[in-house]
Amino acid sequence: MPTLILKRLVMTIPSLIGVVIVTFLLTRALPGDPAAYFAGPAASTEAIEQIRKSLGLDQPLPVQFVDYVQALVRGDLGTSLTTGQPVAAEIAARLPASAELTLLGLLVSMAIAVPLGILAATRPGSMIDHACRIVTTAGVSLPVFFTGLILVYVFYYLLGWAPAPLGRLGIFDSPPPTITGFYLIDSLLAGDGTTFMASLKQLALPALTLGIFALAPIARMTRASMLAVLSSDFVRTARACGLASYTVVVTYAFRNAMLPVITTLGMVFSFLLGANVLVEKVFAWPGIGSFAVEALIASDFAPVQGFVLTMAVLYVALNLAIDLLYGLIDPRARMDA
Amino acid sequence: MTALVATMRHARYVVSENPVTGLSFGLFLLIVLAALFGPFLVPHDPLASNTTMALQPPSAQFWFGTDQLGRDIFSRVVVATRLDFGIAVASVVLVFCMGGLAGVAAGFFGGWTDRIVGRIADTIMAFPLFVLAMGIVAALGNTVQNIVIATAIVNFPLYARVARAEANVRREAGFVEAARLSGNGEWRILVFQILPNVIPILVVQMSLTMGYAILNAAGLSFIGLGVRPPTPEWGIMVAEGAAFIVSGEWWIAFFPGLALMIAVFCFNLLGDGLRDIVDPRRRT
Amino acid sequence: MTAVPALVVEDLAVEFRTRSGTVRALERVSFAVPKGETLAIVGESGSGKSVTAYAVMGILDPAGRITSGRAMLGGLDLLAASADQVAAVRGREIAMIFQNPRTALNPIRTVGQQIADVLIRHANVPRREAPGRAVELLRDVGITDPARRAKAYPFEMSGGMCQRVMIAIALAAKPSVLIADEPTTGLDVTTQAVIMDLIGDLARDIGMATIFITHDLALAAQRADRIVVMHAGHVVENATTAELFARPRHPYTAELIAATPDAAASLAALASIPGSLPDLRRLDLPPCRYAERCPRRLGDCDAALPAAPAIPEHVVACWNPLS
Ligand SMILES: Nc1ncnc2c1ncn2[C@@H]1O[C@H](COP(=O)(O)OP(=O)(O)OP(=O)(O)O)[C@@H](O)[C@H]1O
Ligand SMILES: [Mg+2]
Numbered sequence: 001m002p003t004l005i006l007k008r009l010v011m012t013i014p015s016l017i018g019v020v021i022v023t024f025l026l027t028r029a030l031p032g033d034p035a036a037y038f039a040g041p042a043a044s045t046e047a048i049e050q051i052r053k054s055l056g057l058d059q060p061l062p063v064q065f066v067d068y069v070q071a072l073v074r075g076d077l078g079t080s081l082t083t084g085q086p087v088a089a090e091i092a093a094r095l096p097a098s099a100e101l102t103l104l105g106l107l108v109s110m111a112i113a114v115p116l117g118i119l120a121a122t123r124p125g126s127m128i129d130h131a132c133r134i135v136t137t138a139g140v141s142l143p144v145f146f147t148g149l150i151l152v153y154v155f156y157y158l159l160g161w162a163p164a165p166l167g168r169l170g171i172f173d174s175p176p177p178t179i180t181g182f183y184l185i186d187s188l189l190a191g192d193g194t195t196f197m198a199s200l201k202q203l204a205l206p207a208l209t210l211g212i213f214a215l216a217p218i219a220r221m222t223r224a225s226m227l228a229v230l231s232s233d234f235v236r237t238a239r240a241c242g243l244a245s246y247t248v249v250v251t252y253a254f255r256n257a258m259l260p261v262i263t264t265l266g267m268v269f270s271f272l273l274g275a276n277v278l279v280e281k282v283f284a285w286p287g288i289g290s291f292a293v294e295a296l297i298a299s300d301f302a303p304v305q306g307f308v309l310t311m312a313v314l315y316v317a318l319n320l321a322i323d324l325l326y327g328l329i330d331p332r333a334r335m336d337a
Numbered sequence: 338m339t340a341l342v343a344t345m346r347h348a349r350y351v352v353s354e355n356p357v358t359g360l361s362f363g364l365f366l367l368i369v370l371a372a373l374f375g376p377f378l379v380p381h382d383p384l385a386s387n388t389t390m391a392l393q394p395p396s397a398q399f400w401f402g403t404d405q406l407g408r409d410i411f412s413r414v415v416v417a418t419r420l421d422f423g424i425a426v427a428s429v430v431l432v433f434c435m436g437g438l439a440g441v442a443a444g445f446f447g448g449w450t451d452r453i454v455g456r457i458a459d460t461i462m463a464f465p466l467f468v469l470a471m472g473i474v475a476a477l478g479n480t481v482q483n484i485v486i487a488t489a490i491v492n493f494p495l496y497a498r499v500a501r502a503e504a505n506v507r508r509e510a511g512f513v514e515a516a517r518l519s520g521n522g523e524w525r526i527l528v529f530q531i532l533p534n535v536i537p538i539l540v541v542q543m544s545l546t547m548g549y550a551i552l553n554a555a556g557l558s559f560i561g562l563g564v565r566p567p568t569p570e571w572g573i574m575v576a577e578g579a580a581f582i583v584s585g586e587w588w589i590a591f592f593p594g595l596a597l598m599i600a601v602f603c604f605n606l607l608g609d610g611l612r613d614i615v616d617p618r619r620r621t
Numbered sequence: 622m623t624a625v626p627a628l629v630v631e632d633l634a635v636e637f638r639t640r641s642g643t644v645r646a647l648e649r650v651s652f653a654v655p656k657g658e659t660l661a662i663v664g665e666s667g668s669g670k671s672v673t674a675y676a677v678m679g680i681l682d683p684a685g686r687i688t689s690g691r692a693m694l695g696g697l698d699l700l701a702a703s704a705d706q707v708a709a710v711r712g713r714e715i716a717m718i719f720q721n722p723r724t725a726l727n728p729i730r731t732v733g734q735q736i737a738d739v740l741i742r743h744a745n746v747p748r749r750e751a752p753g754r755a756v757e758l759l760r761d762v763g764i765t766d767p768a769r770r771a772k773a774y775p776f777e778m779s780g781g782m783c784q785r786v787m788i789a790i791a792l793a794a795k796p797s798v799l800i801a802d803e804p805t806t807g808l809d810v811t812t813q814a815v816i817m818d819l820i821g822d823l824a825r826d827i828g829m830a831t832i833f834i835t836h837d838l839a840l841a842a843q844r845a846d847r848i849v850v851m852h853a854g855h856v857v858e859n860a861t862t863a864e865l866f867a868r869p870r871h872p873y874t875a876e877l878i879a880a881t882p883d884a885a886a887s888l889a890a891l892a893s894i895p896g897s898l899p900d901l902r903r904l905d906l907p908p909c910r911y912a913e914r915c916p917r918r919l920g921d922c923d924a925a926l927p928a929a930p931a932i933p934e935h936v937v938a939c940w941n942p943l944s
Contacts, residue, residue, distance in 0.1 A: 018460030026476040141602035143552055145559050146575060146594035149582050157585050233724040239680045241739045241790060242711030252727055274467025278556055282579060293560045296475050308472035312464045330729050331774045
């Protein structure tokens with residue numbers, strides 16, 4: 001296992017290099033004047049010149065790239081024009097909000113999609129199989145911001161069950177002492193039941209929105225791979241050995257069927273991280289997505305660049321985690337390492 | 338000719354076997370009609386505001402209600418079809434050319450071409466795609482044209498990989514060897530022997546990614562990129578209506594969102610149906 | 622024949638519902654296997670050997686339906702019993718090994734665990750002791766260094782070794798009937814003989830009845846006490862090995878034997894018989910499914926199959942048998 005981790009770590013290096021080059025190129029090698037982008041729309045010519053100097057944009061491209069990488073190594077993602085704060089600090093402060101939302105969304109979709117896919121595969125042609133098919137076809141067609149708005153209308157406006165879609169806590173709640181940055185966990189650690197409930201209420205709709213969004217690919221993959229595994233030779237063997245149907249379905253079929261599902265999670269995360277931006281906008285969620293959107297509207301480029309880089313690095317890290325999880329379950333993947 | 342007849346017969350069979358595919362063909366026609374003739378057919382001017390008629394719920398006069406400026410949402414939704422459909426088609430055609438050519442070259446020539454195309458595709462795939470699209474539009478400039486480009490770029494790996502795989506298996510195929518022996522240059526073979534075989538598969542790919550392209554473009558305009566108000570476009574209309582959801586004026590965001598959803602649904606079904614028609618392995 | 626039968630199959634019929642029609646895969650299949658003896662089921666590919674075994678084991682594909690028949694294992698009719706009853710005797714009283722041992726084992730579970738699963742379920746072995754007993758079973762099937770091998774995964778083992786593991790799994794609960802469905806296909810020739818010897822030895826040790834499915838008539842002749850010949854879902858002949866070779870009565874059996882010059886017989890020999898299996902989806906299948914290939918066809922052949930005697934010594938499903 002340690003060699004597997006090392007090997008996979010090494011394999012992420014080309015991706016990371018690619019990511020850094022692309023985020024660099026996004027600003028420097030494009031038509032137009034990067035200094036003007038960084039200076040923002042309202043800047044004067046002198047201000048632009050000053051920015052050009054201070055960012056080293058008057059240097060040749062390779063030199064700029066080295067500067068950029070050095071700044072990255074120092075953890076310097078530049079400064080936001082609108083807030084005047086270092087981008088890295090802003091992103092670090094907002095990341096837990098996004099992470100909590102995305103992970104809970106994934107949890108919600110797994111909790112629904114995996115049992116749905118399994119039931120559909122073990123009862124082909126049944127009502128639940130049809131339901132699964134409808135969910136997977138309709139699910140991929142739902143624009144995530146549209147789902148979010150419908151949920152807000154139904155659960156906030158019509159039913160009044162959910163709080164107003166205005167961030168992580170209501171106006172009268174105060175955040176728990178920061179330990180992990182996840183309000184749910186921090187409030188539990190602080191033993192603060194009220195804050196826990198308050199933040200859970202705020203999280204419910206956006207997490208559900210993301211969950212519905214990720215439901216379709218996971219359910220589809222679970223159903224397909226479960227069907228394949230159930231008709232495989234080794235499940236036939238397990239049946240012929242008279243193993244209890246629970247053992248056959250869970251220990252034999254399910255664990256094998258999860259392997260392709262885990263692989264699919266890579267793609268699901270790609271979509272989830274993107275959808276996260278839209279959901280944060282709908283629910284005024286103070287995460288890095290809404291930070292980036294605000295910066296985009298203000299043509300404040302450094303935060304956008306920092307955001308794209310952060311998301312890409314996160315995505316590479318998530319893919320690494322997925323690989324390792326796969327290796328944990330499948331001995332064959334461990335051997336390849 | 339006989340092949341065409343056989344395909345048509347098979348298409349009819351697929352449609353009759355699966356009425357949902359038929360339905361999606363119908364919807365597709367409707368969308369194309371709306372894109373072509375929508376602006377001439379709508380009952381109201383999509384840009385004409387009328388503050389005395391602001392925020393009217395759906396009625397006989399305003400089928401989908403009116404927005405905060407009193408504009409007719411039905412007219413705006415119909416007129417927006419052209420822009421949304423156009424963005425999706427343009428980006429899909431663009432990536433069809435870029436990804437298709439790059440992939441075919443990679444699969445056919447192998448070696449360095451293959452490695453470079455593969456690396457580009459891998460690098461794009463290392464980003465969450467929507468996030469990369471945001472970054473590209475932000476960097477290239479906030480225009481509709483750049484939304485098309487960004488949507489094409491994030492779809493590039495998909496097309497390049499499909500085209501590469503197809504070109505690769507055909508590289509050593511008998512008819513290609515025959516063409517080689519009869520003295521055709523590699524480029525000639527590429528253009529006249531390989532491309533025609535890869536194109537049908539890429540066309541299926543186009544219809545499969547149309548839905549995603551529309552979603553991607555609408556998502557970008559939802560967060561305020563590309564399309565500027567007052568231009569009618571589904572994503573931006575949903576964004577405008579979002580503020581009114583909490584006060585109960587659901588129709589402003591609902592109808593453009595519904596149109597978006599139906600369009601995406603239609604393209605996804607159509608893509609699946611088309612794959613069944615083109616893919617001979619699925620012929621039963 | 623006075624031996625007590627371990628398994629009796631009577632009048633078994635199986636259909637598969639498919640999109641392109643109903644496949645009548647088995648009809649009127651009957652045979653019995655006494656305790657301690659080996660019965661071979663022989664037939665060309667598609668003749669219904671595996672379907673027979675799956676039907677008896679209750680592991681038919683969901684598309685398959687048993688339309689008639691009984692399969693008596695001791696006092697229990699496997700085909701009429703509830704799913705729970707069947708699951709309880711599967712692996713305990715009647716076990717099965719398959720061809721392609723590599724894919725027949727769970728790829729992500731160690732072989733020791735897979736044997737232990739069966740021990741815990743059927744042999745009343747406590748959970749703690751199961752791993753140790755699994756190692757013993759691996760030793761019994763002739764695996765060297767069994768303690769280390771128990772921790773291995775199927776992909777780390779050779780095909781022959783996987784088949785030994787399969788045998789250990791099947792015999793873990795000392796069943797009274799073992800069905801071996803082409804257990805040596807895909808193994809090299811020396812391993813084939815070793816595996817067959819192993820099955821024979823273990824069967825003798827625990828007094829088990831063995832049903833050995835193969836399309837290799839010569840191999841069946843070496844290993845079996847009695848041979849059932851199947852053709853297109855019918856049992857065409859059923860006799861002791863000596864009797865079958867000395868006095869084959871069904872024209873198909875005769876062709877088979879003629880096409881099997883000596884022990885070197887193989888699939889190729891079966892394929893050399895003129896004609897091929899009829900399409901089992903056909904609505905106009907003749908009562909005797911060999912009739913269309915048969916050189917001795919009579920008018921009676923199109924009426925019905927002859928009824929089989931109740932407790933048969935030498936059964937032949939033919940109106941015009943060789944004598
Ligand atoms: N799941 C199924 N659906 C439809 N038909 C089936 C199915 N399984 C088996 N059959 C049919 O049943 C018949 C018997 O198949 P079976 O697998 O028992 O043959 P076999 O004698 O074991 O051949 P082989 O030597 O190739 O293993 C074949 O005609 C086959 O087409
Ligand atoms: Mg078989």
